[in-house]
Amino acid sequence: MNATERETWLRALISKISGNSAAAIGVHDDLQQTLGLDSLGRLEVLAEIEDEFDFYFEDNETMNASTLSKIMEAIDRKLLKVEGARV
Amino acid sequence: MRVALIAMSGVRVRTEALAIMGVTLPQFVTRGNVIASLPSLGLLTVAAHTPDDVEIEYLEVDELPADGTLQRYDLVGISSFTARIDAAYALADRYREMGVPVVLGGLHVSLLPNEAAKHADSVVLDGAEGVWSQLIEDFRVGCLKPVYQGARSGVFSSELYKRPRFDLVKGRDYNRMTVQTSRGCPIDCEFCAASLRITSSFQQKPVELVVEELQAVKDVFETPFIELADDNTFVNKKWGKAFLRAIEPLKLHWFTETDISVADDIELLDLMREAGCRQILVGLESPEPAQLTGVDPHDWKARRADHYMEAIDRIQSRGISVNGCFVLGLDTHTDEIFETVRDFIRQSNLLEAQVTVLTPFPGTPLYARLRQQNRLLQERFWDRCTLFDVNFRPKNMSVEDLEHGLRWLFREVYCDAEFSRRRRHFMELVKKRKHAA
Numbered sequence: 140m141n142a143t144e145r146e147t148w149l150r151a152l153i154s155k156i157s158g159n160s161a162a163a164i165g166v167h168d169d170l171q172q173t174l175g176l177d178s179l180g181r182l183e184v185l186a187e188i189e190d191e192f193d194f195y196f197e198d199n200e201t202m203n204a205s206t207l208s209k210i211m212e213a214i215d216r217k218l219l220k221v222e223g224a225r226v
Numbered sequence: 227m228r229v230a231l232i233a234m235s236g237v238r239v240r241t242e243a244l245a246i247m248g249v250t251l252p253q254f255v256t257r258g259n260v261i262a263s264l265p266s267l268g269l270l271t272v273a274a275h276t277p278d279d280v281e282i283e284y285l286e287v288d289e290l291p292a293d294g295t296l297q298r299y300d301l302v303g304i305s306s307f308t309a310r311i312d313a314a315y316a317l318a319d320r321y322r323e324m325g326v327p328v329v330l331g332g333l334h335v336s337l338l339p340n341e342a343a344k345h346a347d348s349v350v351l352d353g354a355e356g357v358w359s360q361l362i363e364d365f366r367v368g369c370l371k372p373v374y375q376g377a378r379s380g381v382f383s384s385e386l387y388k389r390p391r392f393d394l395v396k397g398r399d400y401n402r403m404t405v406q407t408s409r410g411c412p413i414d415c416e417f418c419a420a421s422l423r424i425t426s427s428f429q430q431k432p433v434e435l436v437v438e439e440l441q442a443v444k445d446v447f448e449t450p451f452i453e454l455a456d457d458n459t460f461v462n463k464k465w466g467k468a469f470l471r472a473i474e475p476l477k478l479h480w481f482t483e484t485d486i487s488v489a490d491d492i493e494l495l496d497l498m499r500e501a502g503c504r505q506i507l508v509g510l511e512s513p514e515p516a517q518l519t520g521v522d523p524h525d526w527k528a529r530r531a532d533h534y535m536e537a538i539d540r541i542q543s544r545g546i547s548v549n550g551c552f553v554l555g556l557d558t559h560t561d562e563i564f565e566t567v568r569d570f571i572r573q574s575n576l577l578e579a580q581v582t583v584l585t586p587f588p589g590t591p592l593y594a595r596l597r598q599q600n601r602l603l604q605e606r607f608w609d610r611c612t613l614f615d616v617n618f619r620p621k622n623m624s625v626e627d628l629e630h631g632l633r634w635l636f637r638e639v640y641c642d643a644e645f646s647r648r649r650r651h652f653m654e655l656v657k658k659r660k661h662a663a
Contacts, residue, residue: 158477159449171401173449174449175450179504179505179545179652186653186654186656186657
């Protein structure tokens with residue numbers, strides 16, 4: 140999955156859990172304040188990401204993941220770390 | 227004519243050591259913050275019963291100047307919890323000194339009307355339905371009565387019901403909106419100071435009215451998170467299923483308080499999930515059956531406790547988290563209770579836990595019993611009715627044991643490591659459910 144595909148996938152996931160249409164989700168929209176995603180919804184998003192990309196987030200890796208853009212960055216960082224470890 | 231309706235919510239812990247902990251432990255203040263940021267559904271209901279030609283302003287007390295001049299209104303209505311009732315009385319006194327008449331209402335006022343009457347021109351007891359519009363008419367003609375006895379039954383009947391004025395809080399920064407589906411709870415715990423004290427029996431709102439209210443909230447807030455302002459939403463499972471099927475198309479996310487028996491009904495649980503239920507708050511009170519003897523008149527909770535773990539797992543495995551509530555200081559509790567509760571919270575994998583101390587709210591059977599047994603530390607301690615301050619002598623431990631045990635348990639339950647462990651468990655449940663689907 141390349142970066143564009145990841146964003147599309149993540150947008151669909153947030154849409155499914157928050158109930159907002161995927162197209163209406165701005166990359167910098169606050170998941171809680173703007174999209175109405177509660178703390179459990181956020182956990183669900185993170186769990187599905189872990190499941191999809193086959194890694195586990197540490198708590199400190201997702202502390203600031205409050206927007207689609209920031210979650211994308213957290214995924215990218217994690218994938219780099221995981222790939223690095225595999226190499 | 228201009229009427230101000232002033233809400234006073236939230237609690238302030240009085241015991242200094244606890245207050246300090248409250249700002250350092252994760253999760254400790256989470257629920258408190260939620261409660262403090264809910265609008266007063268009672269006052270939005272009062273507003274609905276106000277004649278159309280009256281201008282209403284809904285205010286949170288924190289929006290008013292702490293001292294100095296208050297804005298003048300023709301009439302002020304104030305509603306408050308017990309913990310802030312003295313502040314409510316002080317505010318009422320300020321308005322009355324300005325010559326602005328004040329009406330007080332709410333749970334505390336309904337239970338102690340004589341106390342409240344010293345600070346008000348009029349008090350409304352129990353539900354405002356059926357009397358508020360009359361109160362306004364009496365006020366207009368200069369015949370305000372000192373006491374109005376509101377409704378204790380039939381509050382959702384076509385004669386008494388009006389949809390709360392959610393539009394009054396449009397644009398405000400509440401992170402949740404409240405909608406009520408019922409008043410009262412048949413379990414009738416001795417310590418309960420909720421709506422059952424102002425109802426003659428359990429009352430359930432017709433499903434179509436709840437749907438209309440939820441739609442009205444959606445008309446005002448784009449992505450509302452709903453908190454059902456009930457004491458026990460799913461007492462009637464048949465009603466519950468009809469309700470859940472009716473609200474599913476609204477695609478809302480919501481929280482409610484109910485009892486552990488929801489876990490008995492798989493169809494109900496599945497419908498809850500599909501209808502957007504995110505979390506339920508359940509008064510478990512204590513982990514073991516013997517500790518729960520006497521908590522309610524029929525020992526309903528004592529008979530349920532053996533199955534708590536299994537029930538929590540069944541609910542949470544559907545992606546609905548359980549906020550388990552524990553009350554420390556029951557007569558059956560010794561100083562071993564703190565470790566027992568800690569171990570139960572760990573083993574049950576509750577995503578959230580609310581640990582509080584037994585609190586004899588005025589007007590409850592618990593207050594009457596402890597007073598009769600000469601176990602209250604003070605006769606009047608309303609500002610300490612925070613659920614975290616100890617106000618009575620426990621039966622099988624000292625006051626200090628209870629205070630220290632509470633603080634020890636807070637550190638054990640609300641620390642980062644435990645919070646992280648509970649989150650991880652919930653995330654694994656999400657994955658498991660996804661793979662099972």
